[in-house]
Amino acid sequence: MPNSENINVTPQNIIYRVRVAVPVFLYDCFDYKVSAEQYAQADVGMRVAVSFGRQKLVAIITEKLAIDTPIDPRFQLKSVTEFLDDRAILNDKVLSLLTWAAHYYQFPIGEVMQTALPILLRQGKPYNLLARIWKVLDLNAEDKVKRSEKQQEAYKILKLHPQGTQENILNLSGIETATLKALEKKEIIICDLEPQNFKPEPVSLAQMPLTANEDQKKAIQTILKAQKKYQAFLLDGLTGSGKTEVYLQVMQEILKQGKQVLVLVPEIGLTPQTVSRFQSRFHCNIALLHSGLNDTKRLQAWQHSETGKASIILGTRSAIFTPMPHLGLIILDEEHDLSFKQQDGFRYHARDVALYRAHLENCPIILGSATPSIDSYFLAQQGKLTRLELNQRAGTAIMPKMHVIDLKISKKTAGLSEQLISEIGKRLEKKEQVLIFLNRRGYAPVLICESCGWQANCPHCDAHFTLHLKPYSHLHCHHCGTINRLPDACPACNQNTLKPIGMGTAKVEEALNELFPKYPVVRVDRDSISRVGSWQKIYDQIQKSEPTILLGTQMLAKGHHFPYVTLVAILDIDAGLLSVDFRATERTAQLIVQVAGRSGRGEKKGDVYLQTLRPDHPLLNILLDKNYRAFAKQTLADRKIAEMPPYRYAVLLRCESKSQDENQTFLTEMTQQLRLNSEENLIDIWGPIPAPMERKAGRYQAHVVLLSHDRAKMHFYIRQWWQYVLQQKPSQMKLTIDVDPQELS
Template sequence: MTSCEDNYLSIAIPTPLRQMFDYLPPDNQANLQPGMRVQVPFGPRKLIGIIEAIKSDSDYPREKLKKISAVPDQAPLIPEDIMQLCRWASSYYHYSLGETLLQALPKTLRQGKPATREKVAVWSTSSPLDESVTASLKRAPKQLKALQWLNDYPDGLSEPELREVGFSKTILTQLQKKERVQVREIERVDRLFTEYDNPVRQPSLTLNPEQAFALDGILESPSFHPILLDGVTGSGKTEVYLQAIEATLKAGKQALVLVPEIGLTPQTVKRFRSRFSVPVACLHSGLSDGERLQGWLAASRATAGVLIATRSGIFSPLPKLGLIIVDEEHDNSYKQQDTLRYNARDLAIYRAKIANCPIVLGSATPSLETLVNARKGRFSHLEIKRRAGHARPPTLELLDIRQQTLHEGFAQSLIKRMTSTLDKGEQVMVFLNRRGYAPSLICHDCGEVADCPHCDAHLTLHRMPPHMHCHHCDYQTAIPWSCPKCQSKRLQPVGQGTERCEQVLEQMFPKTPLIRVDRDSTRRKNALSEILETVHTGEPCILLGTQMLAKGHHFPDVTLVAIVNADSGLFSSDFRGLEKTGQLILQVAGRAGRDKKPGHVIIQTHNPQHPALQMLASQQYSRFADSLLNERKQLKLPPEGYLALFRTESPIESTGENLLKNIRNLLLNQQQDSSVRVLGPIPAPMEKRQGRYRYQLFLQSYQRTSLHRMLDSAVKHLDSLKLPKGLRWTLDVDPQEMT
């Protein structure tokens, strides 16, 4: 803090330049601190930057420095612990500190808008919920559920809070017309979560011995200790989280819960808000910019006791942080694939260290990196080997479909099993990790396949609505009537996507409701919540979907899971491909038999003797992980080594390759450490994407410090070059996707 006009301000500005910029304080401006937003002249523009430091000297003459234009805030928006986290992320991922710091703020604050709490429309019940009201809404179950939910909140709930737990504005408006609810605008009040008499609304469930042991391990110390909570699917990890958070709240501390995708937030938020009386804030991409700002402010001002967020939530200020939970820690969604390519799981560990609080990494299929850390004693390893309550693990069956006659991709024995399951009044899940109607459209006469003009990829055929679609660059076009090469009209779909599978299953089971869950069917706001609500009625149905179904969902009436195409991930060119396939199969299998009814999983395969499938079928994830670790050790690949990946893309094929050759030669000429291997450049597995040619250069080492030393040298060299127009390069440290 300073009011001295002789000081200099080091400002982080959101530009790719990896340097700070010196400015002079404005006239008569006191109380400037690191972490505060400032508006600064930067060339012809005025930009929002962050005060990174206040110093007594500068490398530039004072008369040549410009003054800051404006200071929007009275206090820092980015506290010291988040500044420290951003400095580490900027250094580790070799990214501009200015862009990293601005990423820690919601979009509205990056644009310079005020950090203020807005008026909010709050919905509440207009009369007591008695038997007559309940009876009048019997034919409107969604309205009744919304009314029952609001009845537990006498002060009312805002529209975003209601939407986050699955109640749309349409439902609220219908209740308002019936004079069952009322809406009023109120000023938000920053009431500390610690001012609530009791943070808990509902009593905890009774834990089994394994769950209780895990909870004790989490709570044994309030200081930093990373914990792998290795619990089989359906083992009740969420209940352990809830009770650990309860203890954290009672100690006057906040909890941060990271989930991999927004698809998980409605059910997670609903369960957490049912349990806790303190405010539970949310941050994810499904919210508007204004809603995200309000969630961020609630967390940063300690109004919310719990923050549930996707990966970007790791940068949210929590002044009383006492616990971090990373659910489904193995999930690839925690890795940012553009701009600052950070891994939120790894940043969460560093943040817990800064806050000196426990961090729990939960998964039924832990990543190999986390498993190795646990086995080497860096993390505590807590296991829950049996399912909660009366549920038992599902049985897994490998169905050999070699030489079998398949009906549109389904074996006869699988169809019979699905029929008998539905006849018993139970639900079936069919997993197919491919969107659209068919992966490609081929000419039967000449073999021409419909390709994307901008990518080295086939166009996917969609039927609802009818069109051809590239899922890599979003190019869309009409379905052709004839082959552009030979003009034949004998065009036919090849392969099977969820839309085609939906059509086939509707023909097989015309009297059974079929629910498709993929990115196309859930684009509409609240679509996923409404779909899941239908499943939770318990009526017999077929649930068909992609990997969106694999993550954390609880379907108590699903007793049969069918994995239609298990072979697609067994022979990936990505060294992580088999690990991801194994995790996905076990996660999908874990949706079966999660309640009292026994579950069964059928995996259709042309490779029933594949060692990985054999281990997965016996549900031996630990053995499966051991086999992968042995391969990685021999090849010195993560987690038995470290990897970084330079990527280039350019409209001209040779420019990206030439730039990477330049970098390769520089590194080999400077190299004094034989522990780092430089491999490439080579074309990316999909060389052309969005009309741009892509090349890759790998750096591999078994010593992290040696690798980062070479990355520093390469990045400095790249920053000094004037690149051809249209050429872009990126650096991905610890890449999760090699393709």
């Protein structure tokens, strides 16, 4: 290699170039050559097509380099292949947010940039797409739709919005495109393509606000004092205390100013009821952003957000990266929910990213929950969040009464105690609704041979197969996805003595149908909610004041309003009390309180029955004798003594290969390097140790947990060390880094 002093840098070497973030697993940005005309056209935040190796990729311009910067003539730059946009589609604040997130979560900037783009834009498709808008043409067409409930419902909703409604919003409200086309054929409604030159819509009220109680008034007034500046609020309200009404009244003032509001919810299942609340209250454009939309509709919603046409942006986790030119408020509902943490790839936490975005946008942010995370309580203690309490249920509703059933002494039928069966029957006879919670889908978690003790275990994981009977009888591993047929006899002893042990939602559904044949049983889990709109249909059924048994998993626990449910039964939470994960008791407490909160939200008082083998567990005693806030206070005290998060900052390194010995050897060498190259006693290194599920999908997993009181210094050393680790990694080994991990699995 020639000496650097001999490099001939002359004016002829000067070229125009741009620096771009390429969607590959590399931590650098790359320079590409452009012409003088292209340089003038280029803007930071635009998409360009570039050749990278043998691939043609869509990249984002992150920097325009000064034209008088010389370049080493030994290196030949490739040229940008094509400019895909005529303007920046990611604004400066979003680019700053993405850059910060890539840096903080130790993930390649090019991959992180892709998170902010809809799939069609990642693929290099044109930006401009027109959305379909449906409007009422005939305002007196009730007789024309009286034979179809679907058409009646669609017509009713469209009449509420004379300016028209986007097709994707109607779809998410349970109205199918086929129904809209049927109405169009009858010349009752018409479809228009909206104009591309968007102008902000004036936002007006479709419905007057409810009368706020004293707690709600105080919260609303406190938040509104922070308009046009950054301040983070923790809205800590009991279940049913009217957090949504606080959101709506704060939103009303922000929307009046022509600002946009971003509302994040943890699950797609929460969007229909939330959209309904927003549509009932405001006349404005609402953009929906979540994985349930097809690619075209997601791009249209993203465009409405990016151009400012949408006043309210409602989405799940990744919507936090959506460009919004007039962002005035961020709301994170159910802020404690684990769904806000991305569990693979780019492992960001939407709550923490949202706090940083509010800081960048200089706007207020509300984190709302009936069971705030322990991390958020800690931030409130530090003064980084302003805590606002809602201590009474809205309207005339009162908190439900808790009852504990000791399964050690109770007689059971299919996991249901006799006492619980009796109480369910009483409620149904009174024409009330019952909710039964079991966080285990399928028919039974274990299939065992009564003759020899053989168990149906997944051959690829340290886990049992779950028995499913629908759509056909099969064994399913919920960890790696392996599906096997159900054996006719025991593979070990060939006896016909296979027996399902334990219970899943499908088995409990079967038992409930036998016990209460006169009443409908509605099961809500991942197996029953598979088609777009299916959750909306179930939700509509629940809203009818008819005796019904609701049975489901966590999907039923998250913020839903079921006004006719007066009895909630929690069948099995003991696993959460015995987990090795230090956050497990926090998750279990949140789950108990959230599920219990579905009871007694209407005019009738509610009851909660909790079945357990551990009625003397300290967690249950605190929750039953006091409340969740007392539990959170005790948990913070326990974690302070143990020096666990949030009192120390954590980073989790996951290692996966075909050999546990290989994992252990590699991680031992790497952690030794970290000890040698960081300040003494700065980072506490735990491990390497096998993961709680040591073998998954045929590969072995090991962990290293890094803890420190000084987050900034720890991140500084880990950033350098992580690059070294990736360079040393064997090709067949998979490594992931998880900053602020929420699970140790």
